[in-house]
Amino acid sequence: DGGITQSPKYLFRKEGQNVTLSCEQNLNHDAMYWYRQDPGQGLRLIYYSQIVNDFQKGDIAEGYSVSREKKESFPLTVTSAQKNPTAFYLCASSTGTVYNSPLHFGNGTRLTVT
C-alpha cells in the first residue's frame, strides 16, 4: 500500500538537544512538506521541497532544518534554537503541481521537549 510513514509516533527530548523526525513516502510524489500543528492554530508550514536536493522555507522555518537527498525521504531536524518545539508535526507529500495537488499526510509525530 502506498503512503507516508512518520516515525516515531511519540518523541521525548530534553531542552537543548537536537532531534530528527523521519518522513518516508512511497507514492512517487515529487513534493514533500512539513507542517506544525498546535491546538487552535491549524497547520503552519515549516519547510517544503518540490524536488530532490532543493527545499524552501515556509512560514515558520526558524529553528528547523531539512534535507532532501532522496525523493522518498524528507527528514526534519528540530534544533535547540527552536524556542517552543513541543507540538504535533505532520509530514505530507503531493504531486507538486499547482492544479489539484491535494496533500497526502502521514500520521504525525508528537514531540515533547522538557
Next chain:
Amino acid sequence: GEDVEQSLFLSVREGDSSVINCTYTDSSSTYLYWYKQEPGAGLQLLTYIFSNMDMKQDQRLTVLLNKKDKHLSLRIADTQTGDSAIYFCAESWGSSNTGKLIFGQGTTLQVKP
C-alpha cells in the same frame, strides 16, 4: 496575505445535518479542499472543489462555493458519531507553482448520540 478562517467548534445531534463554514482570501485559488482529522492522526482528504464550480456532492458530503463572497461550506447529511473529528478547509496557493496549501484553524465537530 493569504488567510483562511473557520469557526472553532460545532455540536450537532446524531442524524442531523452539520454545516461547517470557511472563508478564504486568495481569489486566485484554483482548488479548495476539505480534510478530516481524527484524534492523534494525520489529515485525510475528504473532498475538493474546483474554483469554477458552485457545488459538489459526494455521498453524504455537499460542498458549496460562493466565489463572490469567498465562502466555502461543507454539509454532512445524517451526521454520525464517527463523523466527530476536526475538519480543515484549505486553499491552493494558486499564484505560484509550489503545490502549497493554506489551512484554516480547523472546526471541531462534536456529534452527540
